[in-house]
Amino acid sequence: MxxxxxxxxxxxxxxxxxxxxxxxxxxxxxxxxxxxxxxxxxxxxxxxxxxxxxxxxxxxxxxxxxxxxxxxxxxxxxxxxxxxxxxxxxxxxxxxxxxxxxxxxxxxxxxxxxxxxxxxxxxxxxxxxxxxxxxxxxxxxxxxxxxxxxxxxxxxxxxxxxxxxxxxxxxxxxxSSGTSGLLAGLGIAAYTTGAVAFAALLGHVLRTSAARTRDAESVAHDAVATTASVTERARLARELHDVVAHHVSLVAVRAESAPYSVPDLDPRAAATFAHIAEDARTALVELRHVLAVLRRDDDVPLAPLPTADPDALVSTAREAGQEVTVEGTWPRTDAGVGHVLHRAVQEGLSNARRHAPGARVHVRIADGPGVVGFRMTNGAGDATDVRPAHGLTGMSERVEALGGTVSAQVEDGTFVLVVSLPVDEP
Known part of the structure; x- marks a missing residue:
């Protein structure tokens, strides 16, 4: 053998x-x-x-x-x-x-x-x-x-x-004299011209080759940097999955099992636990979408973006005890614009709950020719200016990627968030 x-x-x-x-x-x-x-x-x-x-x-x-x-x-x-x-x-x-x-x-x-x-x-x-x-x-x-x-x-x-x-x-x-001398001079001049032209051509070829080599090295360097970035995103995604997803799933399980662990639980408390469980499951779904973007694996199944429903966000906020009033009706938009608008409303309501708990939130929907958005206001407390954190920064990046604008400022003790997105007119 x-x-x-x-x-x-x-x-x-x-x-x-x-x-x-x-x-x-x-x-x-x-x-x-x-x-x-x-x-x-x-x-x-x-x-x-x-x-x-x-x-x-x-x-x-x-x-x-x-x-x-x-x-x-x-x-x-x-x-x-x-x-x-x-x-x-x-x-x-x-x-x-x-x-x-x-x-x-x-x-x-x-x-x-x-x-x-x-x-x-x-x-x-x-x-x-x-x-x-x-x-x-x-x-x-x-x-x-x-x-x-x-x-x-x-x-x-x-x-x-x-x-x-x-x-x-x-x-x-x-x-040499006469015609033969002139021809000899022209011959030497021709040899000189040929040598100069050949030297210029050879130098041009080497410079072009060097430029292509530099471009190739730059592309290779960018590829290495991109690979390192993708690897780091994958590592971050694994850590998020191992830590955050685990604890969020525990929140959902404990909220769902609370009515069974405490038989005499008040119905309103049971309903609150049910909402907590639902929010935790929603957070898990959205977290998986974020992890899929971070990992960018070839085997990640393609799926549509989460349903854009600002009204559901407002309803959930009201059920959680936040006082929210809405002026106008949310228009119909395509999936991309609707998803960004959904995220902007979600971030605006979350900011109001974190930084101005108990403050009344008013949302005025902007729906004009070629534009859609909203103006959200709530009490700013003692704040006199706005320091964008991860939430507002992420919102701005999403909106500006679609050609829209975001404005966040404090006016007379009121926090004002204005989001505007361009839309194609039918």
Whole structure:
């Protein structure tokens, strides 16, 4: 007898997992810019290092070397090596600072071309540095790269059209003349344009990918937060069920069994116990609805909202000894508006019983075109202002969710609660 076991992938080594996480957290667009900048800086520096800057024959004034020895060369020729070295190093520095200071990099890469009117020649490494600045800047800020790119293209075309010398690693070199020189300049300009465009495209792709990654991480974070919230609601629902529902059910059982436990119980007291039992059972039903909302389980059966009946609430309040008068008739509404209106009336009557026991409650029903609601008043005692607690806050959230308004304030020693809900006209 043989048993087959599913192949499980080997766990990822901790070092590999750490490296993968660090790579995922890197800013890839910025990394691209710095890698390109470092590579081109090294390339320009190497190009400059192999360029002969201190040999007299490398200068446009090289004809003087036939007459004067190197030690007696004219001043422009004698100082060319030092000036050219500084100019070349300035181009290298320009490429290095291009990621952070693109405008300064462009200026620093352009300055070395003052060698052209002074000595009649310029360094090829200086032009390479200017083109490199354009490529580096294009990876992060393509629009800013237009300026160094334009300058580099203009210089290479002017070099071929004007017939100026450039100093290469192999020595001075002049452009081809005529049509072939112009075509060569256009070819170099095309290569430069392609490099800048490719750098800009690659940077755009990485920035877009990074933005999508951030969005995905944000969605994942929201999902984790939502899961935690649902888990907490489920835990709260279980605790409410275990504690509150248990005690409320005990109240109902004891109220129902009171007439049997006390045979000589007064009929009015028996009726009161019956009302207590009925209220407890109603509270259990509504508590189960609240728990179902908190838990949001897939196996919770769907059921309609509790019947909206403000008149029944008023009748129950009167039977409990609360003096309530109603002016008007409750209109017919849809289930959603009716349920919110039912809850608002229930909370208003409960607030009056808690904060103004024995006070007379007057309810005036508001039923106009496109609106339904009520105005409930009762004595406020010594209170001068209203501090909304959980009841009023929950009422406001329900009403405002349907586009309605809630106003609660104390006017001349009277607590005034005004609730207004919009309804669709038939």
């Amino acid at each position: 043989t048993t087959a076991t599913a192949d499980t992938p080997a766990p990822t080594p901790a070092t590999v997992a750490w490296l993968a996480d660090r790579w995922r957290r890197l800013d890839h667009p910025a990394l691209l810019t710095w890698v390109v900048a470092a590579s081109l800086t090294i390339a320009v520096a190497a190009f400059l290092a192999v360029t002969p800057l201190w040999l007299p024959e490398t200068v446009w004034y090289r004809r003087y070397s036939d007459t004067y020895p190197a030690s007696h060369a004219p001043d422009p020729q004698r100082w060319f090596g030092l000036v050219a070295t500084c100019a070349g190093l300035l181009g290298v520095a320009a490429v290095a600072v291009a990621p952070r200071l693109p405008w300064l990099a462009w200026l620093a890469a352009t300055v070395p071309f003052v060698l052209l009117p002074v000595y009649g020649t310029a360094l090829a490494s200086s032009w390479l540095a200017l083109a490199s600045v354009a490529v580096v800047v294009a990876t992060r800020r393509p629009r800013v790269a237009i300026l160094p790119w334009t300058t580099a293209v203009a210089l290479v075309l002017g070099w071929h059209v004007g017939g100026h010398d450039l100093l290469f690693p192999h020595g001075p070199g002049g452009p």
